Amino acid sequence: MKEPEQTHGLWNAIKNRTLPSAIASKFGTESAQQIAFLRSLNKGLRRPETLHIQLKELKTAVFDLETTGFHPKQGDEILSFGAVKVEGVQVQQDETHHVIAKTSKRIPEEIVNLTGITQEMADQAPPLVEALHGFMSFVDDRVLIAHCSGHDKAFLDLALWKTSKSHLGHRVLDTMMIAQRLHSDSHMVSLDEWLNWYGIPITRRHHALEDAKMTAYLWTALVDQLGERAVYTLGDLYVFLSHS
Template sequence: MKQMQGKINSSVYASMQGQSSAQQIAFLRQLQKEVKVEESLEVPLNELNVVVFDLETTGFFPDQGNEILSIGAVKVKGGKVRYEECFYSLAQCNAELTPEIKQLTGLKEEDFEGAPELSKVLIDFYEFVKGDVLVAHHASHEKSFLQHFNWKLFRTHFRHRIVDTSFILKIAEPDSNMIRLEDCCEHCGISVVDRHHALGDAKMTAELWSVYVDRIQEQQGCKTLRDVYEKLSK
């Protein structure tokens, strides 16, 4: 995918650290303006640069007070997972973690001592993503949290395109009823490692994306994201 035009100088970004939220808001608004969402529809899938990501959260409903605990992401370029290009951060959490969340994620309250505020984590994450397409497994969860906190923290709308790997699965294997990430990975021979850790889930989802993008290009003739959406609409 074409990178966003008018890249923001990294020194400008660096100078923002520790400064006011007004500058963070200005930075994010400029970044969001330059995201070229429509261009991504025409880029060949085997050339599309994506950032596959995952959120760990305290629940499913950001508008009811659930918080983001961590963000993990890895880049996929030219269909290849770039394990050396990763992002991971905990985010400051003010809520007491439930026993279920502790068991699921392995996180404890003491892990968040000194964790950065969510506003900084999101800015760092978007700087990592830049203009790439975002990919997530059952992405409605991630999208709802990013939409909510973008508006709450920055008063700006979330503009990145997010592609759901479950859409790709529907095209590649229309009769499949697999839902869970670990089931999809095991079906494709992908090792399940660090499940329910944001970066671990992001890496597994990236491998899944790579496998299924190859399949839909070879077997279904889907060459671009536009082809994917047209196939799903039928």
């Protein structure tokens, strides 16, 4: 399929650093490049052929966010990003990403105590658009995985809209939903409960990268169990999750 002229021109602008002067002057050239990248990355990510990939061969990025609260539309913000790449069922311990983001409001004391991220750390951190750009560059076009993903998706989507007027276009899988579907008689929700269930060591909680790593090992355990249910591809998984 021929690449749309507008998208082709945007990618050329990104690669050649020749963004429109109006965008560059408003945000600064570096920020404008980051915004353009964010807009472009989220186009065309739900390719149908991805549905036929074996889960044991699927390239994913397992991620977690720490936030200043639970209500993005009421002013809570992303405090840190953590992610690790997984090749099929192999967690890539040397392929990780972690960054703290500057916040526009003071961090509540209970969040400081929970995450260990102080106001001073946040004040010295890169602005959201820069931190978001780094995170999205790292995950690239991989399928995203998170535990209780609704929380993280809401924050990511709002951050993308605020910084680049784009929406999250990635496929996102939820380890909590998959685990609950595999164990329909269980009422467990939290990451700690499922980690304990699968015998995965709990290292450090409420740290974006460490939570992402533990979730990655939970994902690989789930993939093995899904195979026992004849759920082999991403398409199979969607069908499996759609059953009541």
